[in-house]
Amino acid sequence: MIPAAFEYLVPTTLDEALSALSTHTDAKILAGGHSLIPAMKLRLASPKYLIDISRISDLNYVRESGGQILIGAGTTHYQIESSTLLKEKCPLLTETAPYIGDVQVRNRGTLGGSLAHADPAADWPAAILAVGAEINVRSSRGERTLKAEDFFVDMMTTALQPNEILTEIRIPIPPQRTGSAYEKVKQPASGFALVGVAVQITLDTNRTCQRVQVGITGLAPKPFRAIGVENMLKGKVINDQLLAQAAEKAADGVDPLSDIHASAEYRSHLARVHTKRALQRAVSRI
């Protein structure tokens, strides 16, 4: 419960943060601290330097620009939960946020921190995959933009390089006749997801599926898009039976996690059931 010693740096601009990150080896970005500090207390992480980016106001915003919603990496879970812009234009995010931890956690934890941490049971990754987001990252040498699917590499591992900071999440504003839903089964001790399923689906007036994205967290070492489910729905006229059939593919091709809280078999089952329920709810909202 007592972390090892570290130096604490508090840049106020992104450039300062990037330069601090490139100068110090063995440095870690500190955002809300709600994943990093617990890890340090258990000495699972012992960085020599902490670069606190929470004072960089340029990383904290939710705004609309050119058909996209842009969210600064330092935006807290609570700011997302209470954003009227998101509630109107991308309700999947405002629906997902309250499932994260408790009020204290949501007041400090950030979207960027959650994505960069890439806990296989975190909630945001499912939603971020389902809304088809892009992720902007920067280093002192430049910037690059990644698709959400390419950002998550493995358990607790992302495409971020050690000298890079995640700066922005960009979300295409979904078209008319889009419905979305998030379903979560909580691991009772931690409150993280045993399985979380986020769905965003667009139907035309004939109820033909134009677009569908299904993001699943908790089931596998990394969050993933359930392509098998999506492929069964795309271009088809939607009915309950089809949704149920498609949901059966939710766990296909993944290597499910297994621990004392749930076996691989049960997790896969939950993924199928809750994919079905999330699809049904998303469609009912169109």
Add this chain to the structure above:
Amino acid sequence: MATKLIGERIKRKEDPRLITGTASYVDDIKLPNVHHVAFLRSIYGHAKINKIDVSEARKLPGVVAVLTHDDIKGVLKPMPCVGGVPDMHTPEHYPLSGGKVRFVGEAIAAVVANDRYVARDALDLINVDYEPLPVVVDMEKALEKGAPLLYEEYGENRGFTWKISGGDIDKAFQEADRVVKLRLVNQRVAPIPLETRAVLAQYQDRGVEGELTVWTSTQIPHGIRTSIAGMLNLPEHRVRVIAPEVGGGFGCKVDFYGEEVLIPYLAMKLKVPVKWVEGRRENIQATDHGRDQINYIEAAVKNDGTVVGLRVKVLADMGAYYQLLSPVIPTLTGLMMCGPYKISNVSMEVLGVFTNKMATDAYRGAGRPEATYLLERTMDAIAAELNLDPVEVRMKNFIQPNEFPYKTATGLVYDSGNYQAALQKALDHVGYTKLREEQKKLREQGQYVGIGISSYVEICAFGPSAATATGGWESATVRIEPTGKVTVLTGSSPHGQGQETTFAQIVADGLGLTMEDITVQHGDTAVVQYGIGTFGSRATAVGGTAVYLALQKVKEKATKFAAHMLKVDSKGLVFRDGKIFPENNPEKSVTLTEVALAAYLAKDLPPDTEPGLVATAFYEPKNFTFPFGTHIAVVDIDPETGQIKFRRYVAVDDCGNIINMLTVHGQVHGGIAQGLGQALYEEVVYDENGQLLTGSFMDYCIPKAHHLPKFELDYTVTPTNVNPLGVKGVGEAGTIGSTPAVVNAVIDALAHLGVRNIDMPLKPEKIWKTIKEHAPKKGPIIVA
């Protein structure tokens, strides 16, 4: 006329300081130049320690000492166990183990440094050469031939065998129409007080007469003082133990831990104050665990549901060592095996078993939740077997209200009870008949609804000294100060129960004063006369009675003074609204303040009367008390996922007379939360290598508010005649009653599939699997 305070809903005097964060726990006590201790704990479940190299740790700036077993060998005695049973193997264990370790979390080295962080850093510099040994964590495997032995010298992992019986068990089974059998696992859980353990010690070397002061988070400060004095060869009068605010204990702090000797020892040796505050991981590893029994049950029954005999074999996991009371805990399961039922023929055999795990000891209920669990699960199994309503089986077997005092087959004498009334009240409250009809309809629609009943009786108010490990009495002093304000000193050192409020109510009522006029002090052995402590739901029934008796004594004396001052006969004087006066002549009065002042100024003493207004009482109870009640849980199960949702939770408890309805509610709420936690969520899990897999709150689930149903609470009141207050105790009732109610509800929801048992915790996955296994036999199935 002054309002009576006893029986009222009075807000707790303790709460403002707790809510505003101004209470002082051990860690809040700051002493100059305090040094901090960090413990190195075994990372293996079973290993030989070939060598511990602490040289690098000693070199870290700030570190003043690093101790291992070699440093305390011959200096400190082995830790005591006072809750022994006959013919048991008693392994020695020390505050720091050497040679061999037997569970993950066992302390093997202690670092003392001038800073908490340095102490922790130094742990990483200690090198331990472990030689891992084969591990056994499963009790049934531990008893098999060829199992790895924790103690080669015993040649077995059995620590003891303890038996109890009454009536003629063999005859009962011969006469039975049927035998209902069950194997139940009462899993290992962790008490998890919000305040972990913590010890601070200071030795003031005043030339010849040094004084040791120890602050520790305990339920038994006086016992700790006697023990420390004994362990460190110190005169007891120069040891002062203080239990300041204690943030929960749940039984795990009715213990005497190695750290409670070692920290004082270090403070004396190093001549600086020394502090240790347990981390949460340490707390889950190295603070007592509870429960951990396997019960093999055989009930001899008649076709009408009458239970004529009950035979139970119990495996009780002791862990790697005994703590203070470990062996005696499962014996309470045996004593209480008749429950609220007239079962005339019983036998129980308890095998205490060593495994590579932390010790088990008292945890809220301590042995009685296990008894109630096995009985109430058995009652439901009997009902299922005979196709009877679970209510009918219980009503058929209950002791009748006119049979009290009732002597059980295990030799206890139940003081008073009306089990039928509590069950009936709970049934009425929940609307049982209608619920059963609804359940039937919903089942036809494929919905799984379950109703679970648990009727319990428990043994508490521990207890007559002859029947308890240490003394079973309690002490109290009531001191009326010269200004008429009152200080009460209680030996029942609380850790969340609210004695400062309830005892003040008793005294305020007796003296005709207000709550503000009374202060209750506790927990400091330099302030309070020797006392026993708070556990076993004894605080009010035993500690409160001691207060009541001291109150009577001091009243008698105050009455003498008042009569002398008023020049009236002392008979018929009453205490009301701060005054003392003849009942039939209220005009002729003297205030308690005037009486107190007169008693201390002592200018005009009544004949044969000493100055002062103080009285102390030591109350020795003549029997235990036996609270009871019925809890009913109603649940919905999602057939697709096995997830459980509560519909209702009704509890009707009977703890005798009620001093304060709010504190009683509080105890029942917390109790149900913990019992429900065991039913659904909690389990200390070690893997087969002895690694603790539930070492933090990320993996060990204590129930949070959102896990809990709305509690619908009600009471019946059946006073006891064991004590003058008529109170029984309610600290553990909720935990005892709730666990089987929840499990019975879940099993009942699946009963139509032929499901008889699922072991706790009832995780959705287990339920889902059970449903799947039973699915082929679709439709209602009655299993014979």
